[in-house]
Amino acid sequence: MxxxxxxxxxxxxxxxxxxxxxxxxxxxxxxxxxxxxxxDDVTLIGFGTFNVRKREARSGRNPQTGAPIQIAASRTVGFKAGKALKDAVK
The missing domain is CATH 1.10.1220 (Arc Repressor Mutant)
Known part of the structure; x- marks a missing residue:
């Protein structure tokens, strides 16, 4: 949708x-x-919670060349579904 x-x-x-x-x-x-x-987190009771998650810096590989690269630390938004939403999906 x-x-x-x-x-x-x-x-x-x-x-x-x-x-x-x-x-x-x-x-x-x-x-x-x-x-x-x-x-800040945004919580909608029964629906879920939007929250900010922190990712630590880490090493990775370039998929095309295989060369090692350093991936910087970052913040991202996550969503955790609430009970009512989980039950509706079952």
Whole structure:
């Protein structure tokens, strides 16, 4: 499901227009992004938690040449599904 399809489904369920539903989705993703940039977790009870994860620096190999390379430390966003979401997928 892509954003337009999600906006349409939300609009159908809530009675909002597709444009308003799309604005809400954009506002949600903007807020999750801003929280992640600050290093904060976003927890939606029953759905899941978006959190910032730290990756240590490590060595790797260039897949084309096989030459060793150094991979820098970085931060990434992870998602851990909540119980209700896990149960819905079963």
């Amino acid at each position: 892509r954003k337009p399809e999600l906006a349409s489904a939300i609009a159908d369920e809530t009675g909002l227009t597709r444009e308003k539903a799309s604005e809400i989705i954009t506002a949600f993703t903007d807020q999750v992004s801003a929280a992640a940039a600050r290093g």
